[in-house]
Amino acid sequence: MQGIEERLSQQFMLQSSVQRNGERVTAEEIRYLAGELEDTLSGIYSILSQEFQLPYVNRKIEVLTKSKKLPKLPDDVVKPTIVTGMEALGRGHDLRKLDMFIQGMTQALGPEVLKQYVNLQDYIKRRATALGIETEGLIKTSEQIAEEQQQAMQQQMMMQSGPGAIQEGAKALGNSYVESQRQQGGGEG
DSSP states (O other): OOOOOOHHHHTTTTTHHHHSSOOOOOOOOEEEEEEHHHHHHHHHHHHHIIIIHHHHHHHHHHHHHOOOOOOOOOTTTTTOOOOOOGGGHHHHHHHHHHHHHHHHHHHHOOHHHHHHHHHHHHHHHHHHHHHHHOOOOTTTOOHHHHHHHHHHHHHHHHHHHHHHHHEEEEEEHHHHHHHHHHHHTTOOO
């Protein structure tokens, strides 16, 4: 009887057949259960979302707009979308999909091709968003990166040129400072 009960539980995807009894259940067990449900039921929910929920939402928006309970929404800006399955569970799934994409692209095409086609700053921002991290001030802007690269190139050129070039550069910099002060009328050059 117990064997029949276990087989029926698995066939009807009862949570107790996958999830062990205990106080602590690991996240991997829950992910496994969610994956099983996604594989089995995602088609049903995807169909329902497109054939029932989306038309219902569109009709509800239309009725509310006509009764002036909702302002007219611009069609080119607002477009309702129904998200079902694992995608609806949150940021963690987005992060896994993003990482799988980058990993697959790297394996299939190589890191050189990946650098050519993937915007690294956008990837970093999306990854931070998926982790719930505020990126303001954390990630360097394109301008900051370009400025740092330019400074590094100048420093490398000075090191390669030797001490004489450094003295010439300092002298030229000093002369341009004195000249700018004269033009402003505040310097005594």
